[in-house]
Amino acid sequence: MLNNDPLWYKDAVFYEIPVKAFADSNGDGIGDVQGLIGKLEYLKWLGVDCLWLLPFYPSPMRDDGYDVSDFYNVAEHFGTKEDMRKLLDEAHSLGIRVIVDLVLNHTSDQHAWFQESRRSPESPMHHYYVWSDTDRKYEKARIIFIDTEKSNWTWDPEAKAFYWHRFFSHQPDLNYDNPAVREAMLHVMSFWLDQGLDGFRCDAVPYLLEREGTICENLPETHDYLKEIRRRIDEAYQGRILLAEANQWPTDVRPYFGDGDEFHMAFHFPLMPRLYMGLRSELCDPIIDMFTHTPDIPDNCQWCLFLRNHDELTLEMCSGEERDYMYYTYARDPKMRRNIGIARRLAPLLDNDRRKIELLNSMVFTMPGSPIIYYGDEIGMGDDIRLKDRDGVRTPMQWTMGQNAGFSACDPAQLYLPVVSDSVYGCQSINVKSQREMPHSLLQWMKRMIEVRKRFPAFGRGSISFLRPTNGKVLAYVRRHEDTALLIVHNLAASAQSVELDLKEFAGVRPIELLGEARFASITGSPYVLTLAPYGYYWLNLTPDRSGPESYGIEQTAL
Ligand code: GLC
Ligand code: CA
Numbered sequence: 271m272l273n274n275d276p277l278w279y280k281d282a283v284f285y286e287i288p289v290k291a292f293a294d295s296n297g298d299g300i301g302d303v304q305g306l307i308g309k310l311e312y313l314k315w316l317g318v319d320c321l322w323l324l325p326f327y328p329s330p331m332r333d334d335g336y337d338v339s340d341f342y343n344v345a346e347h348f349g350t351k352e353d354m355r356k357l358l359d360e361a362h363s364l365g366i367r368v369i370v371d372l373v374l375n376h377t378s379d380q381h382a383w384f385q386e387s388r389r390s391p392e393s394p395m396h397h398y399y400v401w402s403d404t405d406r407k408y409e410k411a412r413i414i415f416i417d418t419e420k421s422n423w424t425w426d427p428e429a430k431a432f433y434w435h436r437f438f439s440h441q442p443d444l445n446y447d448n449p450a451v452r453e454a455m456l457h458v459m460s461f462w463l464d465q466g467l468d469g470f471r472c473d474a475v476p477y478l479l480e481r482e483g484t485i486c487e488n489l490p491e492t493h494d495y496l497k498e499i500r501r502r503i504d505e506a507y508q509g510r511i512l513l514a515e516a517n518q519w520p521t522d523v524r525p526y527f528g529d530g531d532e533f534h535m536a537f538h539f540p541l542m543p544r545l546y547m548g549l550r551s552e553l554c555d556p557i558i559d560m561f562t563h564t565p566d567i568p569d570n571c572q573w574c575l576f577l578r579n580h581d582e583l584t585l586e587m588c589s590g591e592e593r594d595y596m597y598y599t600y601a602r603d604p605k606m607r608r609n610i611g612i613a614r615r616l617a618p619l620l621d622n623d624r625r626k627i628e629l630l631n632s633m634v635f636t637m638p639g640s641p642i643i644y645y646g647d648e649i650g651m652g653d654d655i656r657l658k659d660r661d662g663v664r665t666p667m668q669w670t671m672g673q674n675a676g677f678s679a680c681d682p683a684q685l686y687l688p689v690v691s692d693s694v695y696g697c698q699s700i701n702v703k704s705q706r707e708m709p710h711s712l713l714q715w716m717k718r719m720i721e722v723r724k725r726f727p728a729f730g731r732g733s734i735s736f737l738r739p740t741n742g743k744v745l746a747y748v749r750r751h752e753d754t755a756l757l758i759v760h761n762l763a764a765s766a767q768s769v770e771l772d773l774k775e776f777a778g779v780r781p782i783e784l785l786g787e788a789r790f791a792s793i794t795g796s797p798y799v800l801t802l803a804p805y806g807y808y809w810l811n812l813t814p815d816r817s818g819p820e821s822y823g824i825e826q827t828a829l
Pocket of ligand 1: 333336337373437473474515580581
């Protein structure tokens with residue numbers, strides 16, 4: 271059953287799934303909704319609270335479904351609306367919520383609206399899209415897909431006019447100055463909420479409207495429409511959420527929360543590369559700086575924290591220098607780069623070093639926000655940089671060491687993409703089944719971390735304050751919520767480190783390490799000294815223990 275706290279998303283652990291890549295139930299080589307239903311037990315076991323499904327709508331699939339050709343259906347190879355309802359029922363009965371992508375900004379050029387729109391300027395749907403006689407309008411708007419696109423305008427020989435698109439040229443932007451479009455997309459939203467969905471990850475929201483002389487991002491008019499969407503949710507769909515994909519600076523993302531009346535959640539894009547930078551430079555400054563630049567958000571809002579997703583690891587929110595550093599340290603081979611970013615998975619980015627994988631996950635699990643796991647990263651799946659576009663990080667989920675990694679019973683040649691097959695990341699080494707059987711696997715560790723996180727609302731709801739020890743390789747912060755105080759310490763260095771922390775205000779407390787439940791030495795008025803293994807970390811409970819005399823006990827050390 272679902273927990274009915276209206277702020278459920280503040281404590282939730284999210285998990286991102288491209289339906290196509292997760293599990294194939296009918297052996298056609300493409301993952302589908304029935305396949306996903308069959309894997310809900312696994313997601314429940316792992317402790318996931320909410321799934322984010324990538325677009326499953328009918329589509330020519332030239333942008334993996336973000337090019338929608340019919341908002342009201344499920345693509346045939348994924349299943350039917352009936353299957354979707356069944357997925358929702360079964361997920362809900364396990365206490366798992368499901369949000370899906372709502373692609374507001376554009377459609378496929380194959381969408382009936384566009385086909386009608388381009389027919390003639392007299393067509394009632396002409397103004398569903400943004401047409402122009404010249405391609406010299408809105409010149410301040412940047413190009414996002416720099417690998418493939420030269421302009422945000424494309425000439426349409428049928429309409430004899432240019433149409434506007436912020437992404438691929440086969441994805442014309444909808445015209446949100448047209449009230450009919452605004453209403454049409456609200457209708458799409460209600461339709462899916464009526465099927466029982468728990469909300470949306472709203473794709474590419476900064477770009478909904480255009481105004482001459484601006485960069486055409488984050489416009490006040492765009493926020494007006496997004497607030498309209500939120501009003502619709504609040505009126506009729508309590509407990510459902512909106513999560514914003516706004517790849518912007520924190521100060522520009524802040525308005526997407528409004529006064530708690532726009533988005534419930536937004537991804538924290540700029541923090542993500544700084545976690546990788548901090549790790550490689552062995553310095554906590556880039557991470558702390560990013561929090562200094564992150565404004566407070568309303569109480570009913572939440573950041574969504576991630577390490578990887580289905581796109582390139584975006585470096586758009588980096589300075590030129592930072593970008594060079596990231597490319598140099600994480601993508602020296604040009605084949606690893608896409609647009610302004612790096613198309614690799616977590617494990618290969620971190621040299622398959624279990625300590626680094628744990629460390630970065632520990633950060634997103636303990637910083638203010640709700641973490642989201644990209645499918646396969648919980649077992650340390652690899653990527654295939656030879657594949658085009660962002661396909662290298664969208665390969666089939668590795669369930670077993672059997673045929674096609676247990677993803678599909680089809681002939682391997684029929685798979686939508688090949689299973690990663692190198693000797694380090696192939697399914698003989700990396701798969702769910704064997705990691706479930708091994709008590710100390712990465713998967714078991716992720717499960718444990720999820721469990722522990724869920725015992726403490728302070729992780730999702732608490733404040734954060736950074737301690738500033740002289741050892742700049744050690745990142746230390748306190749999360750506080752009601753009576754609880756948790757001290758989180760990360761060693762970003764490849765060598766063991768010692769750190770002195772000023773914990774005077776907790777004098778008398780005997781910290782308990784949360785992952786192993788061991789008691790540490792009492793805090794006194796003097797600096798508290800901790801030593802950390804290379805890439806080591808501690809989650810320490812500093813909440814004063816009122817449950818009677820403290821035992822010293824090694825006997826309390828549990829696995
Ligand atoms: C978002 C999606 C990306 C897609 C783009 C265009 O950024 O995450 O995968 O290509 O929108 O729809
Ligand atoms: Ca299938």
